Amino acid sequence: MLSKRGVSNSSTPESAAISEDREEIERIVTYGLGISYHDSEGRLVTAEFDSFYLLSGYFPNSGDGLRRLMYRISQWDPSLGNYIKYELEKLKPVILTGDLNCAHQEIDIYDPAGNKRSAGFTIEERESFETNFLSRGFVDTFRRQYPHAVGYTYWGYQHGGRKTNKGWQLDYFLISESIANKVHDSYILPDITDSDHSPIGLILQL
Template sequence: MRIITLNVNGVRSAASKGFFRWLPMQAADIVCVQELKAQAGDITGEIASPDRYQSYFHCAEKKGYSGVGIYARRQPDNVMEGVGVPEIDAEGRYLRADFGPLSVISIYFPSGSSGEHRQAAKFFFMDRFFPMLRNLADCGREIILCGDWNIAHKEIDLKNWRSNQKNSGFLPEERLWLSEVFQDLGFIDIFRRINQQPEQYTWWSNRGQAWAKNVGWRIDYQIATPGIAARATAVSIYKTERFSDHSPLIIDYDYNL
């Protein structure tokens, strides 16, 4: 089983940059996308059904904002939109698809970088999502949460960590929260379990020459329960082409969907 996750930074923009021409060549079983910046009526043609994928979306109420999606080769047994918190669900941040004993979730955490009000919204999300993560960890299913968590966990996960310790995405309380997801709830950061090398990033600012100089952040993850995490066999970040300010995170599993 191959799973790809990508923050597309506008699904129509990613389409114009060749994402849906690239996708059929990747032999992915499931593809999770975030930051659609589209409404249901905008999702047509190759965006709606690339290469015969089944597609499911949870769009934000606000036009041109947020939204998540899942593409799957196999039709899910069940699809669930949202977490049941109106303020979160209005922004289209959570979509879950069940395949037998496995659940794959496309998740998009708020960014707090645009101001204190958005950092407060991020903390609101984190506070309410943690007990949901606990329930997922204890539900007896295998879970893979794919997406943009907007948190770099450790110093190795961003280039300029010293100068970012007071910036959203690398705040001490954000990093501690993510540590608790791993240590207290038992979830696994699959990429880091397999690849401990530095300078492995998934997002680069559009300012300066961040991409050219590889001044990046690793904020996109596949985070999973221990059983399915142990079946991961290979991880990679695709950087040959650019479809977004993020890069696709690709993980292969010894698992039959």
């Protein structure tokens, strides 16, 4: 609707501004990976800024019985890793954020011994996370800044949520190594309780 109004009434300042804003958004924002079987699930938004790309993602959950584990580790993770490495990073640094549905290290989950076959903490998912992202030049900003801190971002309602602090770190800011030294702070806001996930934040000095 906004685009149509902008075209049909382009002589008015207001509608011209709407059209220009829409065109600017369409120029800098793209959706998905350009691969239909991934993009049908609406898991990725890429925004281009002057000095970096910002990606917001919601990674697949391997699900009950790990029914989507193979899709996650053999299709989604490699496809996204390649998109970042070969299409984006050759142009400018990348910041990837969102619910990445993987507790990468034992410190990132409340009961590592009891969750080794739980979706989000299987060895397969953790190795895929390492192989497709961290080993390809991405930095976990929170963990680099606070290597020994327990910082959960998700508490399942079925376990009593935040009251029992049976949490997971599933939400991240991963950034290109080339701008890792620009991180001023990477933080979690656990006191904001509107969701089963906590907001996370990143401050860069570019």
